[in-house]
Amino acid sequence: MLTPRxxxxxxxxxFEPILQDAPHRETSFRPGEELWSLDEPILRVxxxxxxxxxxxxxxxxxxxxxxxxxxxxxxxxxxxxxxxKLELSLVTCAITQMETWEFAVGEFRELARREPELMSAVVExxxxxxxxxxxxxxxxxxxxxxxxxxxLLLLLCQDSSGNAVxxxxxxxxDILAVNRVNVSKALARLREEGVVLPHRGWVEVxxxxxxxxxxxxxxxx
Amino acid sequence: MLTPRxxxxxxxxxFEPILQDAPHRETSFRPGEELWSLDEPILRVxxxxxxxxxxxxxxxxxxxxxxxxxxxxxxxxxxxxxxxKLELSLVTCAITQMETWEFAVGEFRELARREPELMSAVVExxxxxxxxxxxxxxxxxxxxxxxxxxxLLLLLCQDSSGNAVxxxxxxxxDILAVNRVNVSKALARLREEGVVLPHRGWVEVxxxxxxxxxxxxxxxx
DNA sequence: CGACTCATTGACGTAGCTCAAGGTATGTGG
DNA sequence: CCACATACCTTGAGCTACGTCAATGAGTCG
Numbered sequence: 001m002l003t004p005r006x007x008x009x010x011x012x013x014x015f016e017p018i019l020q021d022a023p024h025r026e027t028s029f030r031p032g033e034e035l036w037s038l039d040e041p042i043l044r045v046x047x048x049x050x051x052x053x054x055x056x057x058x059x060x061x062x063x064x065x066x067x068x069x070x071x072x073x074x075x076x077x078x079x080x081x082x083x084x085k086l087e088l089s090l091v092t093c094a095i096t097q098m099e100t101w102e103f104a105v106g107e108f109r110e111l112a113r114r115e116p117e118l119m120s121a122v123v124e125x126x127x128x129x130x131x132x133x134x135x136x137x138x139x140x141x142x143x144x145x146x147x148x149x150x151x152l153l154l155l156l157c158q159d160s161s162g163n164a165v166x167x168x169x170x171x172x173x174d175i176l177a178v179n180r181v182n183v184s185k186a187l188a189r190l191r192e193e194g195v196v197l198p199h200r201g202w203v204e205v206x207x208x209x210x211x212x213x214x215x216x217x218x219x220x221x
Numbered sequence: 222m223l224t225p226r227x228x229x230x231x232x233x234x235x236f237e238p239i240l241q242d243a244p245h246r247e248t249s250f251r252p253g254e255e256l257w258s259l260d261e262p263i264l265r266v267x268x269x270x271x272x273x274x275x276x277x278x279x280x281x282x283x284x285x286x287x288x289x290x291x292x293x294x295x296x297x298x299x300x301x302x303x304x305x306k307l308e309l310s311l312v313t314c315a316i317t318q319m320e321t322w323e324f325a326v327g328e329f330r331e332l333a334r335r336e337p338e339l340m341s342a343v344v345e346x347x348x349x350x351x352x353x354x355x356x357x358x359x360x361x362x363x364x365x366x367x368x369x370x371x372x373l374l375l376l377l378c379q380d381s382s383g384n385a386v387x388x389x390x391x392x393x394x395d396i397l398a399v400n401r402v403n404v405s406k407a408l409a410r411l412r413e414e415g416v417v418l419p420h421r422g423w424v425e426v427x428x429x430x431x432x433x434x435x436x437x438x439x440x441x442x
Numbered sequence: 443c444g445a446c447t448c449a450t451t452g453a454c455g456t457a458g459c460t461c462a463a464g465g466t467a468t469g470t471g472g
Numbered sequence: 473c474c475a476c477a478t479a480c481c482t483t484g485a486g487c488t489a490c491g492t493c494a495a496t497g498a499g500t501c502g
Contacts, residue, residue, distance in 0.1 A: 001306040057359035060438050065359040080348035081341070085222040086356055086439055113337045119344070120302070120334065126347035127301035133354035135307055138278035138286040141362065141398050145490070168448065177362050179491055184449060200448060200499050217281050218307055366458070389480065400459055405482060421467050421480060443502105450497070457490090465482070472475085 002128075003221055004135040006152075006175065007159040009071030011125055012047065015118050016073065019047050022111050024101040029053075029094040039088050045108045048074050051098030056174065058089050066175045068132060069095075079109040079122060139218050145182045146189070150214035152176060153196070153205060158221065163205040169198070190214075223349075224442055225356040227373075227396065228380040230292035232346055233268065236339050237294065240268050243332050245322040250274075250315040260309050266329045269295050272319030277395065279310050287396045289353060290316075300330040300343060360439050366403045367410070371435035373397060374417070374426060379442065384426040390419070411435075 012019070024047075029035060035046060035053055046053075052071050056064045067090075070076050076092070103111075112119040140148050152175060156165045165172075169187065173180040187203065190196045195211050197204040205211055212220060233240070245268075250256060256267060256274055267274075273292050277285045291297050291313075298313070324332075333340040361369050373396060377386045386393075390408065394401040408424065411417045416432050418425040426432055433441060 001309075002303055003306055057355060059360060059363055061363075063363060065362075067355065067359065078344075078348065080345050082223055082345055082348055084348075084352045085224055086352055086360070088222075089439065090355075109341075113341065116334045116337075116340070119337070119340050120330075123299075123340070123344060123347065124301050124303055126344065126351060127299065127303055127305075130347060130350050130354065131305045131307055133351065133358055134278060134288065134311075137354055137358035137362070138288065138398070139280060139307070141286075141358070142280055142282075142284060170448075177359070180448095181450085181492080182490060185451080188450075198449080218310065391480080401480095402460085402482085403458060405480095406458095409482075419481080446499105446501080448497100448499080451495090453493090455490105455492085456488105458487105459489095460487085461485090463483090465480100467478105467480075469478080470476085472473100 002131070003158070003219065004132040004155060005128065005159055006132065006155060007052075007069045007071055008074045008076070008125070008128070010073045011128075012075045012118075012121055013073040015115075015121065016047075018111070018115060018118065019101060019103075022103065023107060024103050027100050027102045029098040029100070031094055031096055033094050035092040035094060035098075035100070036090075038091055041083060042077055042087050042090075043105055045075060045077065045079060045103045045105050046100040047103070048072050048076075049099040049101065051094060051096045051100075053092050053094050053098060055090060055092045057086070058091055064091070064174055065177050066171065068129070075108075075122070075125065078126060079105055079112055081109070135218060139216070140176070143216060145176070145178050146186045147214060147216055148176045148178065149183060149186045150190075150211055151216060151219040153203065154208075154211055154215050154219055157205055157208065163208060164202055165205070166202045168201045169203075172203075223352070224379070224440065225353040225376060226349065226380055227353065227376060228273075228290045228292055229295045229297070229346070229349070231294045232349075233296045233339075233342055234294040236336075236342065237268075239332070239336060239339065240322060240324075243324065244328060245324050248321050248323045250319040250321070252315055252317055254315050256313040256315060256319075256321070257311075259312055262304060263298055263308050263311075264326055266296060266298065266300060266324045266326050267321040268324070269293050269297075270320040270322065272315060272317045272321075274313050274315050274319060276311060276313045278307075279312055285312070285395055286398050287392065289350070296329075296343070296346065299347065300326055300333055302330070356439060360437065361397070364437060366397070366399050367407045368435060368437055369397045369399065370404060370407045371411070371432055372437060372440040374424065375429075375432055375436050375440055378426055378429065384429060385423055386426070387423040389422045390424075393424075
């Protein structure tokens with residue numbers, strides 16, 4: 001039974017030889033550079049060789065909500081044919097140095113049709129996205145900032161198999177769609193309880209069990 | 222450019238002959254009957270011949286959030302292999318009399334692998350779900366109850382190509398994850414403005430243009 | 443050292459939740 | 473056709489979690 005994941009990685013590792021043989025362009029991005037930008041329809045697909053990118057949705061007022069992170073051996077944004085208005089408001093931004101293989105979305109789609117295994121992996125990947133989004137919109141929405149934050153910290157620790165969440169508080173707030181100040185206040189309470197130790201730019205989890213005790217059922221493994 | 226849709230229909234109409242030939246079981250459901258229930262892993266796929274179902278996510282505390290509606294010629298929930306913990310909290314319930322063809326999920330998956338066109342339709346369908354969920358979790362979350370409600374009414378009218386939303390206020394509240402009382406209050410304001418006329422069990426939209434004026438950019442066609 | 447980003451803390455206002463009481467359509471059985 | 477039960481809807485009062493604003497502090501880098 002799988003729990004939601006914010007960081008995607010390794011989902012397409014087995015297809016690297018196939019992808020290498022298919023026509024593509026080798027591209028690289030510096031930290032902060034955008035893989036695609038606002039108002040840009042989705043015409044390219046990236047296979048990540050190295051580095052991590054963040055995809056977020058930018059509202060009319062400029063508020064950005066982080067949706068997920070893409071790590072090595074992942075493909076995004078996908079290969080569906082329909083074009084959605086909302087996709088124009090998505091931004092993907094390299095947060096570390098990145099190397100990718102870039103495909104035209106139509107060619108990637110044809111490749112996937114010829115290779116049923118690859119197509120199945122695309123479906124699995126979409127299913128994982130749906131799972132995360134249902135989790136956020138149907139479950140997290142009802143939780144208090146405190147529970148939301150604990151859920152997020154727990155899931156991020158599971159993603160990275162460690163006890164360090166290497167994101168600044170503003171990033172955490174953007175993932176949760178809550179105010180940065182309230183993230184700080186919730187962390188202060190958790191620090192008093194001895195559950196976490198906030199640092200500049202990252203959060204250290206001291207007591208994973210007590211963190212889990214704050215979490216909701218859907219977030220536990 | 223497509224906007225989000227809460228009601229799915231006709232997406233798989235062209236595959237009806239293929240599906241008819243594949244091994245399946247003809248099933249029917251009365252209004253209120255559950256196609257699948259809480260704590261039930263997803264082992265079956267339905268192709269809807271007639272009627273409408275509602276899928277919702279049920280929280281620990283019993284709060285249900287409506288995710289989407291499935292109408293004629295749609296397939297759901299899909300055919301991915303991974304099993305997510307969250308899926309145990311999903312409930313699909315017939316809201317009208319329904320006739321469906323039921324497939325074992327594994328067999329449907331094999332069928333889709335043999336028929337690339339069908340697999341592509343599955344991908345398009347997943348993409349549409351992702352689009353709706355991003356809309357809800359990244360966009361609607363920031364809006365006030367008033368704007369949320371107007372967005373929903375507009376999109377539902379587009380789904381049904383009419384000016385009547387045939388859902389009780391409690392259903393609207395469950396889609397928006399807001400309180401039923403606040404839906405009532407927002408509708409009262411819209412009634413004063415002459416935009417809508419609330420009835421028992423449904424809402425009539427009197428002035429579509431002024432309704433759209435309340436809506437946010439992402440919700441407009 | 444100064445400039446920058448990131449974090450902390452407090453004061454304040456308000457949107458939306460909860461509770462509660464009452465009103466109005468719809469359906470059923472006598 | 474009326475009495476009654478059952479949804480569904482309306483409106484108001486009170487509370488609180490969270491957003492906003494603002495001022496200060498603390499780590500990092502050139």
